[in-house]
Amino acid sequence: xxxxxxIVLVLISVAPTFAxxxxxxxxxxxxxxxxxxxxIANNYYTPSGDIxxxxxxxxYSTSIYGEYGISSKLTAIINLPFLVRGTLNRLERPDGTLIxxxxxxxxxxxxxxxxxxGLFKKGPYVGSVSLTLGLPLGNPSGGRTQLLQTGDGEFxxxxxxxxxxxxxxxxxxxxxxxxxxxxxxxxSDEFRYGxxxxxxxxxxxxxxxxxxxxxxxxxxxxxxxxxxxxxxxxEYLSYSPEIAYDINDKFGVSVGAGxxxxxxxxxADPAYSAGIYLKL
Amino acid sequence: xxxxxxxxxxxxxxxxxxxxxxxxxxxxxxxxxxVTEVExxxxxxxxxxxxxxxxxxxxxxxxxxxxxxxxxxxxxxxNDGLVTAVSMGSAYIKxxxxxLTDSVMIAxxxxxxxxxxxxxxxxxxxNNYTVAGDFTxxxxxxxxxxxxxxxxxxxxxxxxxxxxxxxxxxxxxxxIELGALKSNSGEQSYTLPMGTELNSYDFVIIYCKPxxxxxxxxxxxx
Numbered sequence: 001x002x003x004x005x006x007i008v009l010v011l012i013s014v015a016p017t018f019a020x021x022x023x024x025x026x027x028x029x030x031x032x033x034x035x036x037x038x039x040i041a042n043n044y045y046t047p048s049g050d051i052x053x054x055x056x057x058x059x060y061s062t063s064i065y066g067e068y069g070i071s072s073k074l075t076a077i078i079n080l081p082f083l084v085r086g087t088l089n090r091l092e093r094p095d096g097t098l099i100x101x102x103x104x105x106x107x108x109x110x111x112x113x114x115x116x117x118g119l120f121k122k123g124p125y126v127g128s129v130s131l132t133l134g135l136p137l138g139n140p141s142g143g144r145t146q147l148l149q150t151g152d153g154e155f156x157x158x159x160x161x162x163x164x165x166x167x168x169x170x171x172x173x174x175x176x177x178x179x180x181x182x183x184x185x186x187x188s189d190e191f192r193y194g195x196x197x198x199x200x201x202x203x204x205x206x207x208x209x210x211x212x213x214x215x216x217x218x219x220x221x222x223x224x225x226x227x228x229x230x231x232x233x234x235e236y237l238s239y240s241p242e243i244a245y246d247i248n249d250k251f252g253v254s255v256g257a258g259x260x261x262x263x264x265x266x267x268a269d270p271a272y273s274a275g276i277y278l279k280l
Numbered sequence: 281x282x283x284x285x286x287x288x289x290x291x292x293x294x295x296x297x298x299x300x301x302x303x304x305x306x307x308x309x310x311x312x313x314x315v316t317e318v319e320x321x322x323x324x325x326x327x328x329x330x331x332x333x334x335x336x337x338x339x340x341x342x343x344x345x346x347x348x349x350x351x352x353x354x355x356x357x358x359n360d361g362l363v364t365a366v367s368m369g370s371a372y373i374k375x376x377x378x379x380l381t382d383s384v385m386i387a388x389x390x391x392x393x394x395x396x397x398x399x400x401x402x403x404x405x406x407n408n409y410t411v412a413g414d415f416t417x418x419x420x421x422x423x424x425x426x427x428x429x430x431x432x433x434x435x436x437x438x439x440x441x442x443x444x445x446x447x448x449x450x451x452x453x454x455x456i457e458l459g460a461l462k463s464n465s466g467e468q469s470y471t472l473p474m475g476t477e478l479n480s481y482d483f484v485i486i487y488c489k490p491x492x493x494x495x496x497x498x499x500x501x502x
Contacts, residue, residue: 042301044493047436048408054491060296088490089301100489102298147439147490232437264408 021175021196022126022164024118025069033065033254035275045263047233055100057267058087061109073118077130081109084138084150105148109138116162124166130179132158154185160192171200188219188233205244207256212237215264236263244277252277303492306453308338312345312380314373315477320393321355321365321386329361331375331382332480338447338454340480345375354388365389399478403486403498406450409436411486411496417478425472427458427484434465440490443470445481449497452487461486 025031042056063081070076083106090102114132121127138151160179167173174197181190194211215233242256258271313332321327333343347357351371356364363373365388374383387393398418405411413433420426427443435441441464446455458470486495 038296040299044491046407046409046493050407052407052493054493056299056301057491058296058299085296087296087298089299091301091303091492094302094304099303102300103490104298145440145490 020067020075020116020162021173021177022118022128022162024073024075024116024126024128025067027069027072030066030068030280031277032067032280033275033277035063035065035273037061037063037271037273039267039269039271041267041269043268045236045260045266045268047264049262049264051268055091056089058085058089060085060087063109067116075116075118077112077114077116077132079112079114081111081138081150084109086143086148086150088143088145088148101144103143103145103148105139105143105150107139107142107150110151111135111137125163126165127161127163130158130160130162132160134158152187154183154187156181156183156187158182158192173198183219186220186232189216190214191216203245205242205246205254207242207244209240209242210237211240232265234263234265236266237261238263242273250279252279305337306448306451307336308334308447308454310335310378310380311447312375312377312382313479314375314382314384315479316373316384316386317395318386318392319395320389320391321363322390322392323365323367323388325392326362326364327392329357329363329373329375329384330477331361331377332477333377333380334447334454338451340454343377345377348374348376350374355386397478399500401484401498401500403433403435403484403496405436405496406494409438409495411435411498415484415498417472417500419478420471424474425476425478426469427472428469429467431467433467435461435486436495437464438488438493438495440488441495442487442489444485444487445472445476446483446485447481449483449485449499450494452485452494455481455483455485457489 038060040058042054043051044054046052061081062083063079065079068076085106088103091099093099112132112134114130116128116130119127119129134156136151136153136155140149140151140153142148158179158181160177162177164173164175176195179192181192183189191214196209198205198207213236215235217233219232238258238260240256240258242254244252244254246252253276256273260266260268311334315330315332318327331345333341335341347361349355349357349371354367354369355371356366357373368388370385370387372383372385374381398416400416402414403411414430417427441461443458443461444452444455446452462468482500484498488495
């Protein structure tokens with residue numbers, strides 16, 4: 001679900017990447033989340049994996065994420081980043097003289113539509129497969145410099161397999177996923193993987209995620225396209241803790257952060273998220 | 281209505297501002313270089329030498345050096361760098377400014393021999409970015425210096441790539457910008473601004489200007 005965040009400016013995912021893990025929504029039930037994600041970074045993992053200083057760049061995304069149970073086995077999912085903003089800092093010398101103007105871009109982001117199908121449910125184990133379509137509705141080239149992006153300009157299709165297991169009375173769970181992201185417009189395809197552990201302690205869900213993206217490097221980053229190198233052949237391995245709290249049966253709030261252990265062509269500073277969710 | 285208080289999350293995207301990065305100038309050793317168009321000068325002829333002076337920030341600054349000859353019976357030099365071959369032999373012409381000195385040896389003989397009028401080099405990538413191929417710097421028919429990339433040039437795609445001449449292989453501080461990279465592959469050329477000499481800079485850099493990341497560089501061969 002974090003395609004915009006991951007692809008547009010190679011941001012480290014901190015939102016519910018696992019999107020419910022192997023579980024599907026019950027028929028007629030839904031989950032909605034109004035989320036805010038942002039990263040402000042002046043460190044960058046180069047293609048060799050080294051970290052270098054860059055001009056400070058910011059990326060902010062306000063989105064609505066939703067899951068709806070079409071049937072007990074089939075869930076429709078949407079991620080709608082309706083307000084996405086990228087910024088690039090102004091550069092000045094110590095005496096205040098201008099080196100380079102800053103830049104900014106605000107627009108709609110790329111939208112994800114997905115269908116998740118429950119493959120099995122056996123005791124505490126559940127498994128599902130998802131097909132996610134990434135619709136390039138964001139702006140792949142904007143701002144004064146035409147370098148800022150709120151979308152990558154390519155239509156991608158991702159197949160994901162999720163397996164989850166609950167423990168005890170359902171207050172502890174574990175999930176694992178792996179997926180293949182088929183990308184167009186000379187972008188490299190990707191293998192995605194991850195694990196997630198969650199436990200409810202005194203009303204708080206404590207969630208820990210490890211998430212990785214590995215590029216097949218089968219694209220061509222020398223071909224001129226609107227998108228930058230920041231959006232092709234990216235790789236990273238990240239850790240994203242999150243705390244969620246159910247205010248009542250319907251409402252809850254969450255905060256999270258994401259840190260990249262390693263990466264290539266990704267921003268190297270932490271990303272943060274916060275949101276309010278509604279279960280109907 | 282209760283949930284409206286959580287709409288603060290919208291304000292982060294809507295009102296986030298452009299910040300300011302303060303960029304410290306990279307410090308360089310001050311440098312003085314003599315520019316000569318001749319290796320040897322026919323007795324009785326003249327040539328004018330000039331100098332390149334680079335200050336602590338690597339910027340080229342116009343200064344007036346003191347010119348001297350180690351043997352004015354062979355090569356005479358005026359206060360403005362005009363060298364006259366007086367008799368057969370060779371001598372060093374020195375330029376001094378503040379605590380800096382540079383010198384060139386020029387022969388005085390039967391004919392005038394010009395120095396190389398072009399320079400060349402080969403690109404290398406940095407940080408695993410692809411930048412490869414050959415380049416040359418030479419005057420065109422109008423006398424303008426032109427940096428030309430060979431047909432084997434290729435560079436990774438990147439945001440806002442520009443071509444710079446610099447005296448550092450990793451920084452464009454004090455260098456000059458020749459323009460946005462015209463293409464990520466193949467032949468292309470960039471005309472140097474007036475006043476730039478063939479030997480003013482030692483490196484060509486392919487630089488991601490908006491994010492301040494060098495993608496690759498090439499050193500002019502000695």
